[in-house]
Amino acid sequence: MEGLLIPVVAAFISITATLVHGTPPSAGSFPTSGSPSGPCPPPNFGNLTSLNLAAYISAPWYVQKMIPLDYQPVDEAYCVRAEYTLLDPRNVSGGLIVYNSANKGGVNGPSVGTSKNGSLGGSRLIAVPTTFKAKGRDGKLLVGPELLQQLLPGDAWRAAFGPYWIVAVGYSQNISLRYEWAIISGGPPTFTSPSGDGCSSVPYSTTPAAVPRAATAGGWPSTRGGDGASGGGGGGNPFGQLASVDKGGLWFFTRKTEDPGSLARMEVRAKALGLDTSRMIPVQQRGCLYP
Numbered sequence: 001m002e003g004l005l006i007p008v009v010a011a012f013i014s015i016t017a018t019l020v021h022g023t024p025p026s027a028g029s030f031p032t033s034g035s036p037s038g039p040c041p042p043p044n045f046g047n048l049t050s051l052n053l054a055a056y057i058s059a060p061w062y063v064q065k066m067i068p069l070d071y072q073p074v075d076e077a078y079c080v081r082a083e084y085t086l087l088d089p090r091n092v093s094g095g096l097i098v099y100n101s102a103n104k105g106g107v108n109g110p111s112v113g114t115s116k117n118g119s120l121g122g123s124r125l126i127a128v129p130t131t132f133k134a135k136g137r138d139g140k141l142l143v144g145p146e147l148l149q150q151l152l153p154g155d156a157w158r159a160a161f162g163p164y165w166i167v168a169v170g171y172s173q174n175i176s177l178r179y180e181w182a183i184i185s186g187g188p189p190t191f192t193s194p195s196g197d198g199c200s201s202v203p204y205s206t207t208p209a210a211v212p213r214a215a216t217a218g219g220w221p222s223t224r225g226g227d228g229a230s231g232g233g234g235g236g237n238p239f240g241q242l243a244s245v246d247k248g249g250l251w252f253f254t255r256k257t258e259d260p261g262s263l264a265r266m267e268v269r270a271k272a273l274g275l276d277t278s279r280m281i282p283v284q285q286r287g288c289l290y291p
Contacts, residue, residue, distance in 0.1 A: 020280050025114075029030065038274055040045045040189055040190055040192045040200075041188040042199060043201055044104045045199075045274065046139065046140065046167050046190065047065055047138075048137070048138050048139040048167070048168075048169075051136060051137050051139045051169070052137075053096075053136035053137070054083045054086070054092055055085075055177075055178035055196065056166070056169075056178070056179055056182070057084035057086070057096060057176065058176070060081055060082065060255075060290075061081065061082045061160065061253040061255065062080070062081050062180065062253065062254055062283075063080035063081070063082070063251055063252065063253060063283045064082070064259065064263045064266070064282065065280040065281065065283060066249070066250065066251045066252070066280060066283060067159070067249055067279045067280050067281075068279075069202070069249060074281060075104055077102075077281055077284065078102060078103040078104070078106055078108075078109060078281070078283065078284045079102055079103040079285060080101070080102040080283045081100070082098070082099070082100050082253070083098075083099040083100075085224070087126065092135050092136055093129055093135045093136070094128075095126050095127060095128035096126060096127040097126055098124075098127055098143065099113075100113040101113040103288070107284055107286070107288055108287070108288060111157040112263050122146070123145040123146050123147030123148070124146045125146070126144065126145070126146045126149065126160060127141040128141060128142050128161075129141060130163070138169065138245045139165055139166030140163065140165050140166075141163070141164040141165070142162065142163060143161055143164045143280075144160060144161035144162060149161075158204070163186060163188075164186065165185045165187060165188075166184055167183050167273060168182065168266075168270070169181065169182045170182075170256065170262060170265055170266070174182035174195040176282060180254065180255055180259075180262055181254045181255070181259070181263075181265065181266055182252075183252060183270055183275075184250070184251040184253060185201050185249070185250075186201045187248060189274070189275060189276075192211060197276045198274050198275050198276035199276060200248070200250065200275070202248035202249060202251060203248070217271055230236075250275065250280060252270075252280070257288065258285050276289065
């Protein structure tokens with residue numbers, strides 16, 4: 001796919017505390033994972049336990065900031081939106097269908113992403129819980145083309161899908177939405193910032209021009225094939241070179257198209273988690289006409 005797949009995971013988490021106590025937990029009530037000076041990945045990183053996946057996907061998400069990557073470059077940081085629906089309305093563990101959209105070159109420019117009618121040569125982009133028993137409550141999903149899941153034997157497809165981790169959420173006063181914002185990491189942040197600013201799931205030796213083309217034709221977060229230099233995917237092979245998989249990324253999601261307050265809270269929360277946000281860029285949402 002020549003374009004982006006907004007983090008497939010359009011969908012995040014549980015508001016039990018809000019329902020029981022009547023008010024959402026304060027920012028200080030969330031557990032922290034580490035600090036910029038600690039090890040990478042930080043201890044207990046990605047330790048959600050009660051995410052309500054059905055609530056997480058109940059409304060679209062709008063990307064406020066992201067780390068640019070080859071499959072989601074700087075010139076596609078416009079009008080980025082993610083939507084998710086259940087593959088099986090009766091079974092959250094069955095996974096999600098991912099619908100991503102963005103504009104190339106500017107607000108309301110040419111559309112890129114995945115359509116609701118399928119993509120990747122007819123194969124839908126899907127996200128499935130990393131472990132069946134967790135049912136997405138831990139916020140950890142795997143994202144990739146549905147066709148790949150069907151073609152590879154047994155659970156071999158799991159090694160080819162990319163990690164999509166919801167690592168923090170903010171509760172909404174709107175009970176129907178449950179979540180106001182979410183921070184998504186492309187798996188564990190194993191790389192240490194050279195400046196000591198924290199951890200990242202994206203190598204610091206990698207620039208947007210060097211990150212391999214997405215194996216899913218340009219998804220987010222998703223599996224990316226290629227050799228790390230010449231790239232892979234695209235063309236007649238939407239899955240790229242699956243022998244080499246690069247996984248990583250960082251995204252700030254909000255329910256509103258523009259939400260400075262939630263963005264500020266995510267910046268603080270990301271730092272508390274031990275994440276390096278210095279390479280993130282803003283996504284333009286003002287004036288967007290969404291498909």
